[in-house]
Amino acid sequence: MRKLFAEFFGTFWLIFGGCGSAVFAAGIPDLGIGFAGVALAFGLTVLTMAYAVGHISGGHFNPAVSFGLWAGGRFSGKELLPYIVSQCLGGIAAAGTLVFILSGKEGFAIDNTKAGAFATNGYDAFSPDGYSMGSAFVAEFVLTMFFLIVIMGATDKLANGKFAGVAIGLALTLIHLISIPITNTSVNPARSTSQAIFAQGESLSQLWLFWVAPIAGALVGGFIYKLFLDKKEDL
Structure with missing residues (x-):
């Protein structure tokens, strides 16, 4: 537990x-943190x-x-479902808290x-800069794949584990700097689900992509590290 x-x-x-940084702070005139600030906020949450x-x-x-760590041989399959349920519940609880805070502002909707x-995440008309479904899928797939390679490399027993959190947090920051204009950046099905549940509408209809593409990319990233980059024991 x-x-x-x-x-x-x-x-x-x-x-x-x-x-929260996106909905509270990104768009404040003159003082807003913008895309770069949101990207840094996501990286800092993971780092901390x-x-x-x-x-x-x-x-x-x-x-x-x-899923990616399971593919890379670093995580037990029997723990996948409990972890995913906990992650999704944590995300939904956070999104609900954001809605509660936002409702304290007059005119919130x-x-x-x-x-x-x-x-929310999206593609086509719901992409921040109008990117297609295909572009969104490839971006989410590739970025999650590399995220897993970074995670597995940074946490390898031969790496300096004291700095793993820094590397992983900076990788997530970079991922957001690249892809906020494309999909508003997911690379995390729990993150996409939590926002879509409260936003409803098209974000729920498009949610499938933000489960399929990140998980597929993570599986490939995990397999790549395990097969080609992990140090094998000498025979």
């Missing part, structure tokens, strides 16, 4: 900090929770990461006809 609570709280912090609870659960906070409403 300690592991599952760690995943719940870690994912809560990722969604609350990352999506990696050191806070990563030693308890491994610090996945993301169903795609759990989620306009789910606009791209990126309530920090």
Whole structure:
């Protein structure tokens, strides 16, 4: 249960900090943090929770990461479902908290006809810069694949584990700097699900892509590291 609570709280912090920065702080005139600030916020959530609870659960906070680590031989398949449920519940709880805070502002409403409403992910008309479904799929696939390679390399027994959280947090920051204009950046099905549940509308219809593409990319990234980059024992 300690592991599952760690995943719940870690994912809560990722969604609350990352999506919260997008909905509260990104668009404030003159003082807003913009895309770069949101990207940094997502990276900081993972970095801080990696050191806070990563030693308890491994610090996945993301169903795609759990699948990728399983593919890479670093995680037990029997723990996949409990981890994913905990991650999704943590994300939904964070999104609900964001809605509660936002409701304290007069006139608050989620306009789910606009791209990126309530920090949702999307493609075509719901991509922040109008990217197609194919572009969105490839971006989410490739970025999650490389995210897993970074995670597996940074946490390899031959790497300097003290800096793993820094490398992983910076990788997530870079991923957001690249792809916020494309999909509003997912690479995390729990993150996409939590926002779509409250935004409803087209973000729910497009949610499939933000499960399939990140998980597929993570599986490939995990297999690549295991097969080609992991140090094999000498025969």
